Amino acid sequence: LAKALRKMQKQLGLEETGELDAGTLEAMRAPRCGVPDVGTFLTFEGDLKWDHMDLTYRVMNYSPDLDRAVIDDAFKRAFKVWSDVTPLTFTQIYSGEADIMIMFGSREHGDGYPFDGKDGLLAHAFPPGQGVQGDAHFDDDELWTLGTGLVVKTRHGNANGADCHFPFVFEGRSYSRCITEGRTDGLPWCATTASYDRDKKYGFCPSELLYTNGGNSDGSPCVFPFIFDGTSYDTCTTDGRSDGYRWCATTANFDQDKKYGFCPNRDTAVIGGNSQGDPCVFPFTFLGQSYSACTSQGRQDGKLWCATTSNYDTDKKWGFCPDRGYSIFLVAAHEFGHSLGLDHSSVREALMYPMYSYVQDFQLDPDDVRGIQYLYEAGSTSTTEEEEETLEPTVEPIPVDPSRDACMEKNFDAITEINGELHFFKDGKYWTRSSFWKSGIQGAFSVADTWPGLPAVIDAAFQDVLTKRVFFFAGRQFWVFSGKSMLGPRGIEKLGIRKEAGRISGALQRGRGKVLLFSGENYWRLDVKVQRVDKGYPRATDDVFTGVP
The missing domain is CATH 2.110.10.10 (Hemopexin-like domain)
Known part of the structure; x- marks a missing residue:
């Protein structure tokens, strides 16, 4: 055991004591990349690299935690980290096969390397090559942010899609979440500056009352109540599905019309617990007391939680409140390093160090630069891939000949x-x-x-x-x-x-x-x-x- 511990400590740049000391335990518990800690700290064994410099990438699906535009921008900036110090270029495509295919998945997601739920393994990527090689996968059970908490991009309103500003002041009161106060239609909204009272700038927050994702209803909002399997529903549900995704009907009767969409995550969507993705309900009752914000009452670990119905004592439905989350930009920049051929580094300040830590003013460590420039020197052969037509979504089929069994x-x-x-x-x-x-x-x-x-x-x-x-x-x-x-x-x-x-x-x-x-x-x-x-x-x-x- 001592020999194995020293090897791991060396790999992680820790003091090689051979003992489970405090520093080693802290490193073992830290959230991290899912790529195993093997190799030469700079490149994968055999110096795997792409044989062309003009690389393409494609985002196969998106996390519900962030607006698509925010995720696309984070990925673009993550690739720029590497193109700034190499002759490599990166082009996003929206159809066909890309060199680097990017996807979000949870648990067993099809590649034989399952994720482990919230925290722990955050993502993994494969070294350059054909097939799954070069691809990057992100754990959809994590809360993806820009590293400093929720990013809520607004729609409509008068702020041109600006992000919510938390906290903001409305009618003299400070709010750190989207609210429905001041409205009669129940649509959650936020200010996009520090004071709505002063600037009057606002937008609407993600809500199933405003739009849905996917499904077959072209983004139409939920209709409540709706009928499914003869039962009436007043909220989004996971009933009838085996994948845990929250959905709703977009007409009053799903049994009759078969029209549905997936509910977007609200800014108060919980993580884990027994109500993954459902929004907090404020106020809620816990042990007879009313709470209008997330609380750590009833827990010994200090984690904030909320009920997802108005009465926890009766319904026992709950989840953890959103935290700072993990920076999709920093994790992506790390994983794309693997996609380009870099292994983990033992330099703790390096981007390719296996453990996650948030850095506000990020810049590549010299160890990262040496590794990537070892692989991709100027003058390498470049090839251009033929572009394919941008693909359109599948249209929901129309039944024909209903009498045919x-x-x-x-x-x-x-x-x-x-x-x-x-x-x-x-x-x-x-x-x-x-x-x-x-x-x-x-x-x-x-x-x-x-x-x-x-x-x-x-x-x-x-x-x-x-x-x-x-x-x-x-x-x-x-x-x-x-x-x-x-x-x-x-x-x-x-x-x-x-x-x-x-x-x-x-x-x-x-x-x-x-x-x-x-x-x-x-x-x-x-x-x-x-x-x-x-x-x-x-x-x-x-x-x-x-x-x-």
Whole structure:
């Protein structure tokens, strides 16, 4: 144990005592990057680096904690940290495959390296290369801020989208959160200067009464009350879903209209507890006493909490109040260092030190500069990637031929999972069954309405788990869709499958970024990111999947 402790202490730049002293315990408990502490402190083993200088990145999804514009700006500044000291350039794209794919996820999120909930592991990234290599993932169970507390970007009002200013004065009283005082419609708002009484500058805070995210309602606000599974709801709910996301109907009856959206996080949205994402309700009752602000009463660790209903004593619903959070800019700059080929540093002042600490006036440490300039010297070869068309979101399908029952079909042309729903294809139509919604099979829908340009008969299909692009195969051709933007048809020869192969009759996900494609008695392993089959294929299906026809 002492030998292992000394090795870890050396790695973290601590005094090498071989004992679990106070400094070592403090470092072990600190929030940190999820990349293991191995390597030479400067670069990954083998000096992994990109073979071109003009890199692209794409943000696959966003945290509900911050406005998208704030996150995009933080990522842009994080990449600039590295481009300022190297010949590297970074361009954000909104469709297709980027060198660095960025996503937010929680717990097990598809790459085999699960996160651990709030605090602890904050993010991780992979060194340069194909497939998942180079990608960066952020734990969506953290509270993402700019490091100094909540950033609340307003909408509408008269402040042109400025951030809330906390605290602010309204009618002589100071507020450190969005409020509904002074309004009769219940919409939360804030001042964007220190004094609304003086400057009269304000905007509306994120609220399900103002808009929703995602879903199929084009951002329409929630309608309360609404009916779901015969029950009336007055607030956002996670009922009917297995992923814990809060949602609402955008009409009075979800059972009838099937229109919904996801509720944005309010500035008082709690973290953890048993009400993740629900807003604090003030005032609330705890042990018979009324509270109009977060409190540490009832806890020994001093953490602030609130109830998410008006009476904790009755409902026992609660969560931790937002804290300073973690700087998305600082964590991203660190993770992008990994994406470029840097390992962890043992220099405590370095950006690439594995433990998180907030720095207000950030600048790269000389150790970081030496590491990145060792990898990327001036004069390296540069290549330019072909830009693809910006993709449009998928339009919600319109049911056709409602009398047609999927359960009456004897067979289907293809079956695959798309956006968490099983899709059953047959003669130009398809049905869906969701594992998220506790409902039966929906449809039939028209393939041509949802994916214009596809043939009526689909032989195989799959969705890439990272980019969410959907690949369709028919005959010896394939199509790639993201939303309604289509690339294809193209011949499967483009994937490296020779002409002697027939049609692709099946597709099976095989780990992240890999898909098995079946044709006749053989199968190929496709690298989805580069859209080429791996060397050593085809192989006989019966060698691995014995007895499969």
